[in-house]
Amino acid sequence: MDKLKAIVSGYYGKGNAGDEALLLSLLQMLPPSITPIVLSANPTATRDSYGVETVPRRSLFPLLKSFRESDMFIWGGGSLIQDVTSFASPFYYLSLMGYAQKLGLATFAWAQGIGPIKAKLTQRLTASVLQRCKGLSVRDCASAKLLEAWGISCILAPDPVWTLSAQPVKQVWEIRAPRVAVNLRPSAQLTPERLEHLTRALIDFQKATNVSLLFLPFQSDQDLPLAQRVATQLPGAYQILSLQDPRALKGVFRGVEMLIGMRYHSLVMAASEGCRCFAISYDPKVKQLQQELNLPGWDLTELPDDPNLISTVWLKEYTNGDALELTQIQSLIDRAWLHQQIFSIQQGACL
Structure with a gap:
């Protein structure tokens, strides 16, 4: 045929x-x-x-x-x-x-x-x-x-990216540990005031933990300027990794302790690799994912006005938070393959 x-x-x-x-x-x-x-x-x-x-x-x-x-x-x-x-x-x-x-x-x-x-x-x-x-x-x-x-x-079924294989990224392991990943993206809800609160909170969080902050732009033309703006204000070690291959991006999360993330697929990739996640929701799809996986986080519109409170919550999650259980991750991966079933009728549908 x-x-x-x-x-x-x-x-x-x-x-x-x-x-x-x-x-x-x-x-x-x-x-x-x-x-x-x-x-x-x-x-x-x-x-x-x-x-x-x-x-x-x-x-x-x-x-x-x-x-x-x-x-x-x-x-x-x-x-x-x-x-x-x-x-x-x-x-x-x-x-x-x-x-x-x-x-x-x-x-x-x-x-x-x-x-x-x-x-x-x-x-x-x-x-x-x-x-x-x-x-x-x-x-x-x-x-x-x-x-x-x-x-x-x-x-x-869960998002298909749960099934995507990760590729190791050598340069991640060259960055001083411990490492926390950050993914920010522009949004109408991310006002200059809220961005300032997040930046101040990241500064305080880094001072308290001495972590290296690893910024991961998922769409460089949008995310990279924002990452540069925030990162240059940090007192400690940071790196911005602009990776084109999604498999490599997913592999980054094998070498970090936690993600503070806005984009939907940053959270999916991190959670699927056993990384702790803190969601900052700018869109209903992120809120939906947060609820389904029971991830800690805030809607941008509900972000606290106090940077100290934000950093304190992040510190609590960094110290005591949990990643998804391995059995839960495997279940999500297995169920994500259900999307393949819609093609099982493709030959008959096209005859």
Whole structure:
């Protein structure tokens, strides 16, 4: 039987380590009978990094050609369908999926985090498109409940990045121990005042513990300037590691004691490697993950005004906090592979 071609659409080629990790996780779950064609903002980099065929995600004629030549369309994970951070983004992804369905391609929504969706029009369009999918999996309970309210069945499993293999990073072990990782990202809720409180708290925390602080930008164009701004005010040892390979980023957490993290996948990677986590939530998906894993943390909007209180709480977690149990980590990894099941019907769906 000839191989099936599948267009894979997501937030790829944008330099976001979380989305690149999702792409890697998807590629390892695809059956050998499926050849992926990845829509990317940087097709050359995606092709060179992962050895896959790529198409520019916003070039009309190459896109149309890839649709005509394909059998399947896959939404490749993450919070693609939400209108909190971008009103236009869900329409881009919905349009691609709708066009694929119009052409008769078998469509799959893989490892999605759906919502929040505030606009009624977006809700109706999303429900209509998802109802016509051949297979659908989501990564959190809130998404599953939303689909249930729409009368749509799905597979619920942890984020696929739990399954991603980590690569050791030699330079981490060259940094003086003990080490604590920090991941910050810009957000409308991260006001200058709150950033100042976090910076002051990191200074106090480092003085109290004598740790080396390891800053991990997950999207360099956004996170790196913020890391540099905070790190240069520290009294002690620090390093900023800008790593492109998500497997290496995940490997960093094998050499640190704790993560203070904002980005969703920084927390997933750290927790999966047995690292203690403290979440700073800027988005409902982070809050959802925090609740499901019972991680300590704050919403940015509830961040204490007192840097001393913040550092004291961090110190308590650093001294007495616990990482996830190994049995819990293995259970999350095993269940994350359930996302692969939506492809078990792919041959019949595409005949």
